[in-house]
Amino acid sequence: MEYRHKTSPSPRKFKVVASARKVLFTVFWDMEEVVHMEFLEQGRTVNSERYISNSKLSNSDSDVFLQHNNACPHTSSQTQDALRQLELTTLPHLAYS
Template structure:
């Protein structure tokens, strides 16, 4: 695993050294995540000051709401979609998502050719399925090699989802959260997305220096 991570980091750094900021600008990164109808603060956030002689407070088990939605997001073209309640991402749906992304790329990146964008997604199913690979060839998108189990090298995991879930935390919302998630997403500036991708270079360098070890250790 570490050897694979180091090799891929070295490859990406070579491309960055050759193309500079253009390499980062070409990256279209995304993933999927769950949003709960109610996401409570962590235990540490609800602690109150007590004197050492005060009686122990009654503790209630606080859990996230059972109502939740699965959403998929790709940026910086601001493509977001929500699955119906109870549905999960499958190969057919993911292939459809790739086609929708291609349409948005043609709309928002008119100054670039079809082959300019590099797709960064994880290597679990469905992104690695044969159906997905066929869809990538059809829409002429190139996938950036990505080491398995590496959230420390994925901008969505180390930057985007934590920012969104911080916004949603301890917040009750109606309509299953569609409007809340979408409003927050579309309210971000272009610099917000740039700031999310730019630290990738530092993380790649650190992973390469640590011979494939995790950046956040």
């Protein structure tokens, strides 16, 4: 809500620029280098299947620790089962303070 005089001009509305779209970028890295990176196609989202396939790519070493947040693709039972089968150690995501 905006307080203004009846004779004052109406406020300007900004238009969204066509190039201001979101691009999702997935990256896995270790202490030395980037292990995997991928740009997601426009209009696609990360679901359990995509997350599991990316986790398989990152399983190049037996000492892999995976830390992710509590998003639905990360916490689904399908993802958790796959991570157990891949024997990936998952570190808990700390709560924001």
